[in-house]
Amino acid sequence: GAYPLSATLDSIGPLALSVAACAVADAVMAAEEVPPLHLPLPxxxxxxxxxxxxxxxxxxxxxxxxxxxxxxxxxxxxxxxxxxxxxxxxxxxxxxxxxxxxxxxxxxxxxxxxxxxxxxxxxxx
Structure with missing residues (x-):
């Protein structure tokens, strides 16, 4: 759990070695489909x-x-x-x-x- 301290600065989310790993972790925690990260974004x-x-x-x-x-x-x-x-x-x-x-x-x-x-x-x- 987390206790609020600063509404404009608090940030709860995954910590990982890469942005891609964070995106996967975020999708899993949100029960969403994991995005196809191997495709380049325009x-x-x-x-x-x-x-x-x-x-x-x-x-x-x-x-x-x-x-x-x-x-x-x-x-x-x-x-x-x-x-x-x-x-x-x-x-x-x-x-x-x-x-x-x-x-x-x-x-x-x-x-x-x-x-x-x-x-x-x-x-x-």
Whole structure:
């Protein structure tokens, strides 16, 4: 079982060595037919957003070159690659979480009743 902590960050699901293995596990747990993962999925018409700016500031040149090469392969396969700026969003998130993390704020809401009792039960932050 799992106990909720952060509605926007909690994620329950399989952990595996590959995306394909996770897809199989997810289908089995949902009592759905296992998808035919050996078939390539078409990328035509898919839009892939790349968050340029702050997330790439400290990227090593070798990594950046390999990343751009992969993006070229994605485009040649039919997807449309679009550079996106998320710097303003990141700045807003930094400002919003200056005093506390999202997980701690949401966790305080989830546990508000228990916290209000003043009970001294050890909690692993």
């Amino acid at each position: 990328l035509a018409g898919l839009r892939v957003g790349i968050p340029r700016g702050v997330p790439f500031e400290d990227t090593e040149s070798e990594v950046a070159t390999a990343f751009e090469r992969c993006l070229g392969q994605v485009e040649r396969a039919g997807a449309r690659v679009a550079d996106l700026s998320i710097d303003d969003l990141l700045a807003e998130m930094r400002a919003a979480t200056r005093r506390a993390t999202i997980a701690s704020m949401e966790g305080a809401e989830v546990h508000a009743d228990w916290l209000a009792t003043g009970a001294s039960v050890p909690v692993d932050p």
